[in-house]
Every structure is written in structure tokens, then in C-alpha cells.
Amino acid sequence: MASGRCRHGRAEGNAPSADVLAAVRRLLEEGARRVSRAQRFCMGTADCCRFRLTGETPHVTLGEAWLAWKAWRASGRTRVELPDDGSCPFLSGEGRCMIYEGRPLACRTHFCVSAGGALPRRDVIDLIHGLEDMDAALGGDGACRLPEAVERLSRKSAGRGRK
Numbered sequence: 811m812a813s814g815r816c817r818h819g820r821a822e823g824n825a826p827s828a829d830v831l832a833a834v835r836r837l838l839e840e841g842a843r844r845v846s847r848a849q850r851f852c853m854g855t856a857d858c859c860r861f862r863l864t865g866e867t868p869h870v871t872l873g874e875a876w877l878a879w880k881a882w883r884a885s886g887r888t889r890v891e892l893p894d895d896g897s898c899p900f901l902s903g904e905g906r907c908m909i910y911e912g913r914p915l916a917c918r919t920h921f922c923v924s925a926g927g928a929l930p931r932r933d934v935i936d937l938i939h940g941l942e943d944m945d946a947a948l949g950g951d952g953a954c955r956l957p958e959a960v961e962r963l964s965r966k967s968a969g970r971g972r973k
């Protein structure tokens with residue numbers, strides 16, 4: 811989970827092709843496989859989804875932001891509202907991830923202590939680089955905060971009739 815302002819900017823206006831999104835998804839799924847092999851098991855506390863609690867917010871590349879947005883749309887929702895309490899906008903009132911299939915790499919690999927801890931960066935660095943390469947190919951400018959990145963996509967999609 812890196813820090814920094816989101817700078818995806820105008821690149822957000824162009825929806826990635828299905829092939830690009832599939833390639834992003836493959837990297838995320840590989841992350842989940844490595845987590846499983848490393849015996850990290852989510853305990854379902856959802857503490858890591860309450861960013862004020864942890865002081866950390868997942869950051870996403872542009873391809874990941876698009877996947878999260880598509881998952882949000884697939885769940886029948888449109889606008890992304892940023893909660894006042896600093897929680898992830900995709901966390902349900904019951905403590906469940908509402909974009910589970912489209913959650914980013916950070917959510918798949920950055921496990922809390924009770925779940926065994928985060929995977930060492932060296933174990934996923936090739937996946938991070940792969941996502942960064944796709945970010946650059948899409949015209950992004952590095953990873954930025956998940957909530958704001960997807961909220962911006964939701965606003966832009968509303969403005970052009972939703973893709």
C-alpha cells in the first residue's frame with residue numbers, strides 16, 4: 811500500500827479493452843494463489859477495510875481501478891460514495907467486500923496480523939511490476955488511492971452515459 815495523490819487524470823476517460831482487463835485480472839488471481847500457498851487466511855474482520863483504523867489505504871493502478879469499477883457496476887450500483895468514517899466505499903454494512911471478484915492486489919495480499927501478515931513485497935514484486943506496466947500502457951501515472959480512483963471513474967462514467 812503506497813502513498814501519494816492519484817494522478818490517473820485524463821487516462822481515466824478511455825475504458826481498457828476486454829483483453830487488457832483480462833490480463834489485469836490474471837495478475838490479481840495469481841496474487842490470490844500465492845496468498846493461498848503462503849497459508850494466509852482472511853479472518854473476515856474487515857479491519858483492513860477501515861482505513862482510519864489501520865492508517866493505510868489500498869492503492870491501485872489504473873487497470874485495477876477499472877476492474878473494481880466494473881465489479882461495482884456488475885453489482886447493480888452506479889455512483890461510488892466516499893463514507894464519512896473513512897471506510898472503504900465497497901465495504902457493506904455486514905462487513906463484506908461488495909467487489910470481491912474485482913478487489914485489487916493490495917486487498918488480496920496485504921493481510922492483517924491475525925491472518926498471517928502481508929506477503930513480503932519481494933514475493934509479489936513481479937505482479938506489481940506487471941500492473942505498473944499496464945498502468946503505463948493505459949496512460950496512467952502510477953498507483954493511487956482506491957476509493958478516490960474508483961469514485962472518479964464512477965463520475966466520469968455517469969458523465970458519458972456509463973460504459
Ligand code: SF4
Pocket residue numbers: 858859868898899900901902906907908909910913914917
Ligand atoms: S475493496 Fe473490498 S477488500 Fe478491499 S478494502 Fe474495500 S471492502 Fe475491503
